[in-house]
Amino acid sequence: MGTIIDGRGLADKIQHELKEEVAALKEKGIVPGLAVVLVGENGASKTYVKNKERSAQKVGIHSIVDRLPEETTEQALLMKIEQYNQDPTIHGILVQLPLPLHINEEKILQAILPSKDVDGFHPVNMGKLFSGQPDKLPCTPYGIMEMFKHYDVDLEGKNAVVIGRSNIVGKPMAQLLLMKNATVTIAHSKTKNLAKIAQEADILVVAIGKANFITADFVKSGAVVIDVGMNRDDQGKLAGDVAFDQVIDKASLVTPVPKGVGPMTITMLLSQTVSSAKEQMTVVR
Ligand SMILES: NC(=O)C1=CN([C@@H]2O[C@H](COP(=O)(O)OP(=O)(O)OC[C@H]3O[C@@H](n4cnc5c(N)ncnc54)[C@H](OP(=O)(O)O)[C@@H]3O)[C@@H](O)[C@H]2O)C=CC1
Numbered sequence: 001m002g003t004i005i006d007g008r009g010l011a012d013k014i015q016h017e018l019k020e021e022v023a024a025l026k027e028k029g030i031v032p033g034l035a036v037v038l039v040g041e042n043g044a045s046k047t048y049v050k051n052k053e054r055s056a057q058k059v060g061i062h063s064i065v066d067r068l069p070e071e072t073t074e075q076a077l078l079m080k081i082e083q084y085n086q087d088p089t090i091h092g093i094l095v096q097l098p099l100p101l102h103i104n105e106e107k108i109l110q111a112i113l114p115s116k117d118v119d120g121f122h123p124v125n126m127g128k129l130f131s132g133q134p135d136k137l138p139c140t141p142y143g144i145m146e147m148f149k150h151y152d153v154d155l156e157g158k159n160a161v162v163i164g165r166s167n168i169v170g171k172p173m174a175q176l177l178l179m180k181n182a183t184v185t186i187a188h189s190k191t192k193n194l195a196k197i198a199q200e201a202d203i204l205v206v207a208i209g210k211a212n213f214i215t216a217d218f219v220k221s222g223a224v225v226i227d228v229g230m231n232r233d234d235q236g237k238l239a240g241d242v243a244f245d246q247v248i249d250k251a252s253l254v255t256p257v258p259k260g261v262g263p264m265t266i267t268m269l270l271s272q273t274v275s276s277a278k279e280q281m282t283v284v285r
């Protein structure tokens with residue numbers, strides 16, 4: 001029987017430390033500010049945004065949530081971002097993805113000042129990461145790296161398999177593992193013999209978006225399994241991409257869904273907002 005990685009518990013611990021950091025900043029007259037922009041009526045996005053707002057408040061970050069209607073034009077959204085770029089009380093900007101189809105996502109992400117891009121999605125921050133000079137990081141892979149650190153998971157020389165190649169999870173995850181000297185394989189929907197590749201993994205990170213797709217036969221005995229998936233069924237019940245009940249018996253460490261990767265994603269967002277406030281303070285002086 002493996003150990004369950006307590007993402008919720010680790011997130012609470014880090015948020016508690018952040019709260020103290022924020023209190024110290026406030027003594028100096030600085031309140032970290034986060035602007036979250038949500039366009040349209042995506043139900044899942046609404047829940048995440050609510051969670052982010054609640055956590056931000058808990059650590060004392062000033063958070064603004066801008067809920068814009070589905071019909072918002074690209075131009076109007078660009079103007080909104082420009083307003084936050086210019087606003088000295090806002091240190092972090094997050095535009096919730098996915099955006100409605102009539103808005104060009106690339107264009108929007110590029111409009112955010114890299115210094116306020118607490119999601120780590122701006123091409124400048126992506127470029128820094130992939131050239132080995134990381135600055136702001138995508139929050140989900142960042143949170144997973146913090147879990148490895150906290151649970152003393154040694155990555156050097158290990159076989160790491162990342163299933164999924166999105167810009168927000170799979171690709172940056174692979175790069176962070178590579179930077180820790182893991183031997184990394186990235187798998188995706190066109191991968192042949194996925195089970196065979198996954199069975200070689202000492203570290204298996206799954207980010208595909210298919211409920212309970214990864215069964216015990218994909219998992220090597222003693223592997224560390226990280227489940228990024230967030231799948232909601234008709235009853236609104238959450239399931240990960242990993243069939244937790246079978247995999248827990250085979251793996252050494254597994255993240256649950258919920259209370260695994262999700263709370264760490266939010267915590268890294270808050271952490272990067274606090275760091276950003278500190279950086280912008282030194283820029284001013
Ligand atoms: N917990 C958290 O904080 C977060 C959770 N998520 C969740 O993680 C999941 C993935 O998110 P995201 O990366 O944005 O998703 P995307 O839909 O952007 O990417 C999914 C990836 O999975 C691959 N894939 C799909 N089906 C298969 C399959 N049968 N076998 C192998 N690979 C497959 C796709 O391959 P291809 O490229 O070939 O299409 C693609 O690369 C979702 O459930 C999402 O809700 C996302 C962000 C944060």
Ligand SMILES: Nc1nc(=O)c2c([nH]1)NC[C@@H]1CN(c3ccc(C(=O)N[C@@H](CCC(=O)O)C(=O)O)cc3)C=[N+]21
Pocket residue numbers: 045047048051094095096097098119139140230238257258259260261262263265266
């Ligand atoms: N610009 C942008 N940045 C993101 O970081 C981003 C995004 N867009 N779009 C969507 C995905 C998804 N995501 C999650 C965040 C928190 C939880 C989370 O808090 N999960 C809790 C519970 C969730 C629940 O109960 O619904 C948990 O796993 O315990 C999940 C998923 C961030 N994303």
